[in-house]
Amino acid sequence: MEKINVSMKVNGKDENLNVEPRTLLVHALREHLEYTGAHIGCSSSHCGACTVDLNGKSVKSCTIFAPQAEGAEILTVEGIGTPDKLHVIQEMFKEHHGLQCGYCTPGMIMRSYRFLQENPNPTEEEVRFGISGNLCRCTGYQNIVKSIMAAAKKINEEAKVEEKEIA
Amino acid sequence: MIPSAFKFYKPNSIEKAVSIMKDFGDEARVIAGGHSLIPVMKQRLTDIKHLIDLSAIKELKGINISGKSISIGAMTTQVELITNENLFKSAPVIREASLQIADPQVRNLGTIGGNVANGDPANDMPGLMQLLDATYKLSGTNGVREVKAREFYEAAYFTAREDDEILISISFDAPIGGYAYEKQKRKIGDYATAAAGVILNVDKGVCSSASIALTNLSDTPVYCYEAVGLLTGKKIDDNLLSQVTKSCVEQSDPVADQRGPVEFKKYVAGVVINKALKRAFERS
Ligand SMILES: Cc1cc2nc3c(=O)[nH]c(=O)nc-3n(C[C@H](O)[C@H](O)[C@H](O)COP(=O)(O)OP(=O)(O)OC[C@H]3O[C@@H](n4cnc5c(N)ncnc54)[C@H](O)[C@@H]3O)c2cc1C
Ligand code: FES
Numbered sequence: 001m002e003k004i005n006v007s008m009k010v011n012g013k014d015e016n017l018n019v020e021p022r023t024l025l026v027h028a029l030r031e032h033l034e035y036t037g038a039h040i041g042c043s044s045s046h047c048g049a050c051t052v053d054l055n056g057k058s059v060k061s062c063t064i065f066a067p068q069a070e071g072a073e074i075l076t077v078e079g080i081g082t083p084d085k086l087h088v089i090q091e092m093f094k095e096h097h098g099l100q101c102g103y104c105t106p107g108m109i110m111r112s113y114r115f116l117q118e119n120p121n122p123t124e125e126e127v128r129f130g131i132s133g134n135l136c137r138c139t140g141y142q143n144i145v146k147s148i149m150a151a152a153k154k155i156n157e158e159a160k161v162e163e164k165e166i167a
Numbered sequence: 168m169i170p171s172a173f174k175f176y177k178p179n180s181i182e183k184a185v186s187i188m189k190d191f192g193d194e195a196r197v198i199a200g201g202h203s204l205i206p207v208m209k210q211r212l213t214d215i216k217h218l219i220d221l222s223a224i225k226e227l228k229g230i231n232i233s234g235k236s237i238s239i240g241a242m243t244t245q246v247e248l249i250t251n252e253n254l255f256k257s258a259p260v261i262r263e264a265s266l267q268i269a270d271p272q273v274r275n276l277g278t279i280g281g282n283v284a285n286g287d288p289a290n291d292m293p294g295l296m297q298l299l300d301a302t303y304k305l306s307g308t309n310g311v312r313e314v315k316a317r318e319f320y321e322a323a324y325f326t327a328r329e330d331d332e333i334l335i336s337i338s339f340d341a342p343i344g345g346y347a348y349e350k351q352k353r354k355i356g357d358y359a360t361a362a363a364g365v366i367l368n369v370d371k372g373v374c375s376s377a378s379i380a381l382t383n384l385s386d387t388p389v390y391c392y393e394a395v396g397l398l399t400g401k402k403i404d405d406n407l408l409s410q411v412t413k414s415c416v417e418q419s420d421p422v423a424d425q426r427g428p429v430e431f432k433k434y435v436a437g438v439v440i441n442k443a444l445k446r447a448f449e450r451s
């Protein structure tokens with residue numbers, strides 16, 4: 001089948017792809033652009049391991065065709081932190097044992113990243129509802145929820161310090 | 168899981184989309200949020216050669232409220248339905264029901280139009296739209312026409328929509344009275360084992376008008392005309408609500424599947440209907 005051009009911005013960089021229209025966004029990211037952060041857990045829209053940020057919203061990249069993302073701004077886990085400079089959420093997952101095998105983790109982190117912007121002061125129940133599209137087979141969720149609560153606290157504290165410094 | 172190959176179109180007007188549908192008949196299909204369609208394409212349960220993305224058509228977007236008339240564009244996402252404060256003020260039952268659909272990521276892309284046009288008896292919005300007595304506006308080769316939500320569903324995946332028609336918008340009057348959408352599911356992200364929507368308008372303890380619709384309890388949504396008849400004009404008490412619940416359950420016709428045998432589903436139906444009636448009454 002004919003290939004088509006798709007352009008999008010991924011982790012701040014402009015990208016041009018020539019793909020078959022049936023290419024799923026997750027495959028475009030992993031195989032064409034080599035952002036292997038987004039994982040494929042189920043490929044049936046249930047597990048959330050493939051979660052990325054698309055124009056400021058969390059989406060399951062296994063359930064969107066690459067051409068549907070034409071012109072979009074996409075953020076994957078590679079775009080929020082590096083091994084040398086982890087994002088606060090990644091740090092907190094590390095500190096609070098928010099992962100075991102790590103398979104669900106990029107999806108969990110990307111969902112938490114967006115969720116904490118939607119709701120910077122969540123209750124534990126809101127965190128659980130907020131990440132209800134992401135499954136984890138290892139942790140039993142307790143430590144994931146702890147990590148996200150800790151990240152919320154830390155982000156808010158840092159924001160306060162910044163405010164003071166400016167004042 | 169990779170779907171079979173297709174050609175991709177992204178028209179910027181309803182007319183262009185309709186003309187592609189006319190050219191290719193049942194080989195063409197529109198895609199809205201893709202969260203019902205892509206899963207079935209991946210399983211290759213459907214063979215689509217021409218896929219038409221509706222996301223560039225501006226007329227299909229947005230929520231318009233003027234006085235008591237509400238009109239919602241087909242491409243409005245579930246998360247937009249949830250977060251729109253004016254819609255919540257006019258028809259709070261929509262937020263209550265939408266929050267029980269799927270999960271945050273799915274609601275970011277899933278649209279009201281896709282949900283009601285899909286024809287899957289497990290979708291929640293067809294029942295919700297019957298509850299609100301909504302009207303669907305369709306546009307096709309033969310022009311624009313309207314169909315009532317209560318007359319739209321024929322059987323599972325069969326609706327009154329013609330192959331070359333696109334659902335443009337959904338309109339209804341802001342409901343008055345107490346409301347509730349109650350759903351039993353095995354986990355978040357699962358479709359309903361049974362769900363019920365109720366609207367109750369009560370004046371001095373007497374029901375002046377009512378509406379009741381059920382989800383996933385037959386091969387189409389079930390609108391409970393008889394139960395509505397039983398309620399209207401009566402003084403509401405627990406006894407009447409039990410009778411009404413019984414009448415609704417009698418109208419349901421669930422099939423056995425992974426969510427349970429028929430008897431169980433009817434039992435669950437009774438529980439959710441009764442809960443929805445009571446909550447709507449408390450809020451009336
Ligand atoms: C994990 C998961 C859980 C879910 N749980 C629920 C749930 O609990 N309750 C629920 O109701 N839904 C649920 N859904 C389905 C979800 O709400 C879908 O988004 C919705 O059913 C379809 O909307 P869509 O915009 O994604 O449509 P699409 O998938 O794009 O389209 C669905 C069908 O409708 C047709 N269509 C779409 N738009 C139009 C239009 N404007 N005119 C004519 N035809 C059109 C398409 O051709 C297709 O046949 C779930 C989905 C997933 C993946
Ligand atoms: S791989 Fe996308 S939801 Fe599981």
Ligand code: FES
Pocket residue numbers: 098099100101102103104105135136137138139
């Ligand atoms: S850490 Fe293994 S699946 Fe979540």
